Amino acid sequence: xxxxxxxxxxxxxxxxxxxxxxxxxxxxxxxxxxxxxxxxxxxxxxxxxxxxxxxxxxxxxxxxxxxxxxxxxx
Numbered sequence: 226x227x228x229x230x231x232x233x234x235x236x237x238x239x240x241x242x243x244x245x246x247x248x249x250x251x252x253x254x255x256x257x258x259x260x261x262x263x264x265x266x267x268x269x270x271x272x273x274x275x276x277x278x279x280x281x282x283x284x285x286x287x288x289x290x291x292x293x294x295x296x297x298x299x
Contacts, residue, residue, distance in 0.1 A: 233277040233290030240267035241290040246276060253296065266295045 232246035242265065245253070254263025260273045277286060 231294070233279065233282065233287055234274040235277055235286075235290075236265040236268065236270075236272040236274045238265065238268050238270065238272055240265050240272075241277070241286055242267050242293040242295055243290050244274065244295045264295065267293055 230245050230247045231243050233241065234244050235241050244263070254261040257273060260275045262271065262273050265272045265274070277290060279287065
């Protein structure tokens with residue numbers, strides 16, 4: 226159901242992972258404009274995260290983000 230909302234993100238510490246990102250909705254974190262404050266599954270810390278632009282992100286960054294997904298809702 227939520228696969229279409231999976232988005233690659235980067236946390237404020239630079240870690241890359243995939244999370245569910247539904248515009249206008251926050252299921253696992255607090256919205257901060259175009260960023261969110263949520264748990265980073267890579268660094269095991271709380272951080273602000275921002276979406277990666279799939280058009281400008283490198284293939285390596287997208288692959289790294291795809292390798293780790295935070296907790297699934299469903």
